[in-house]
Amino acid sequence: MDFTLTEEQDAIVEVATQVLGGTVTHERLKELERSGGDRFLPDVWQELAKANLLGIALPEAHGGTGFGILEACLVLREIGRTCAPVPYLACVVGAAMPIGAFGTPDQQARWLPGVVDGSTILTAALSEAGSYSSPTAPTTTATPDGAGGYRISGEKWHVAALDRAARVLVPASTPDGGVVLALVDPAADGVRTEALLTTASTPEWLLVLDGVAVDADDVLGGDTPAGAEALAWTIDRCVVATCALQAGVCRQALDLTARYTSERHQFGVPIATFQAVAHRAADAYTDALGVETTMLQAAWRLAEGLPADDEVHIAKFWAAEGGQRMIHGCQHLHGGIGVDTDYPLHRCFRWSKELELTFGGATEHLRRLGATLA
Template sequence: MDFTLTDAQRDLAGLTAEIAGKLVTAERQRELDSAPDRFDDRLWSALAAAGVLGAALPEPAGGGFGLLEQMSVLRELGRHVAAVPYQTSIVGAADTLAEFGDTTQRELARRAGAGETILGVALAEAENWDPAQPTTTAVADGPSWLLTGTKITVPFAALTSHLLVTAGTAAGPALFLVETGAPGVTVTRELVVDESAQSQVDFAAAAAQPVGPLDRGTEAIGRLLARLSVGIAATQLGTLERGLELVSEYARERIQFDRPIGSFQAVAQRLADAYIDVQGLRLTMWQAAWRLAAGLPAEAEVHTAKFWAADAGHRVSHTIVHVHGGVGIDTDHIVQRYFTAAKHNEFALGGATDHLRGLGTILADVPA
């Protein structure tokens, strides 16, 4: 594989970092804490105006760049713990509609890339650990479809115009597009640890449109889950990189017994372990992203990247808080934002154990 970043990756990452660096301030973060939905509309509008949102969508929905460029944007958003739905609206819904949707659905993807609407992805279900096998159902009703079921922790659902929903049909799992404000759709905000905008969405015979042919449903869901999993790993990479920078700065500045605490062996070892963890996540994330972008088999690499996002995320996030000592548990301190964001990324779309099981299944099927 080639680890060299493309010009578009560097440019989009730099532009995203510049915009987020100006707008995502401590004061703005505190302001968002009291909002009904933790959504940074100023940052989202600025990213749209700069062309960041649509740049990495396939033509004609966007600028024609792809997954690697999307991961570069997500990494920068993770570094700023930015409260915007780039992962779900662009990487998830818009990219999938551009690939599998009909003309109308592709136009919706273009509008999302232009910042004219926000799309969402509804995957998780209570007591169902396999998003590829949904318990939500869709049944044909003449030329249309009716969707019934419940999805939990749907990001930014209250702000979306449409949701991309996984559902089971007589022909197998498939993707459906549902208007969030349509009859039979109920959105209830949920309270989660990192205070991000999450909702439960109930579907009661809600009108839905299939996305792509039903016989390609498993393919579409697999592609969506793979890209979202690597997207979480990219976001986690940015979050842990910045968190490690913060704790390293603190370890150099905090004096105890007339010495910086970073000079103590136990602290230095934990920081060194955290550095290795971040490097492992960086390697596995880019490996999975590159293989997906190149159209190569990447199931094992995706599981590996998400495992590192979860396992390394757990260790590094706790190191960030522990080395900060008493101030690390202060919910007003900046490291708490990185801690809770890392914990969210750890469990989104499955924790470490879930992806180890997936990886083990793949390895067990390999002939000796």
């Protein structure tokens, strides 16, 4: 496979690097963490919008640039590299892209322009307790309520940006065995939320729905509701987007490790010259490369409309297994400074551990990959 990026993709990476590198610094993140304030940088979100990176995978008719999941993953990789606290995955990949692919013209016109210009944040509630063994069969229920509407009941876990989202994309199972994707108002009657404590302190919530009324206009697809196929489409892209974040985190951790082992001296020479250190660093580099290349392969196949079930599972296995092995190696090579919160590696470690289990860990994806081959 040729991993060479096109000129347009190179330009996307360059713009994302400029936007994020200039606004998301270690000192700024450290100040944000110590303040205990809102883990969201609105100015960074607006800069992403001005650069049209929020609309990179959304239809041109609504202000986007019409690219796809591969280009979105290139942006996410840079977000992971800077550990930027912005809900790009949840908003763009989890909610806006499904609306662009399966929403009615009215739904697209209502929500996508605001996402593109940064004025509207959407999110997706795709996780349930112990759900990844059957992600396309949610236990949350949608009971018909007349005129194409539904009553939604159930619990969704780890919902990002719920405190600022205008709508939440909620998959739910119908009595006839089908699936609908509903755009739920977080302020609607019957909605309860609870902030969660996460490994990387990313802002996530428990979403409890108790007979929440959803009109036909807020059912994705309208009169022809998007079903299990649309949910699988969405989850596949969110899984690969998670791998893209992990690839960026690995890049940053590896860069920090290369710099540290080159500058740290023992016995009058850089510790990078010691064979054991070089071997550990080489293993970390190999794992980081595995995370990135499997992510790119899965994203490319999804973007091209090719069968990608195996590649998605392989990418997430590498992001989980290779990612945690790589980040532990970087911590090992740093010694005690690696856990010092004045130094940026701790941030990579915490986010990598969180991403390891997001949308299923290594064992779950290996089990599902094995089932496709059995």
